[in-house]
Amino acid sequence: MSTSLESLFRYLDALQARPALGELRERLAKLSVSADDLAEHVRFSDRAYQRNLVRSGPWYNVWVMC
Numbered sequence: 442m443s444t445s446l447e448s449l450f451r452y453l454d455a456l457q458a459r460p461a462l463g464e465l466r467e468r469l470a471k472l473s474v475s476a477d478d479l480a481e482h483v484r485f486s487d488r489a490y491q492r493n494l495v496r497s498g499p500w501y502n503v504w505v506m507c
Contacts, residue, residue: 443473443474443475443478445471445472445473445474446472446474446478449468449469449472450496450503452468453496453498453500453501453503454498456498456499456500456501458500459500460500460501479495479505482494482495482505483505483507484507485507486507490506490507491506491507492504492505492506492507493505493506493507
């Protein structure tokens with residue numbers, strides 16, 4: 442997993458409430474993630490799109506949508 446993604450998860454795991462959208466937007470804009478970083482979560486369905494959970498916490502869910 443990328444250092445950038447690990448840093449995002451540390452931030453998200455430390456949240457005590459829903460994050461401010463502006464701060465979250467800034468963090469996501471700076472995020473550097475490659476397809477290789479999420480390869481284990483990339484799975485497709487023959488029938489429809491598929492959501493694959495990467496990680497979740499009390500205040501967030503991170504999905505890969507295929």
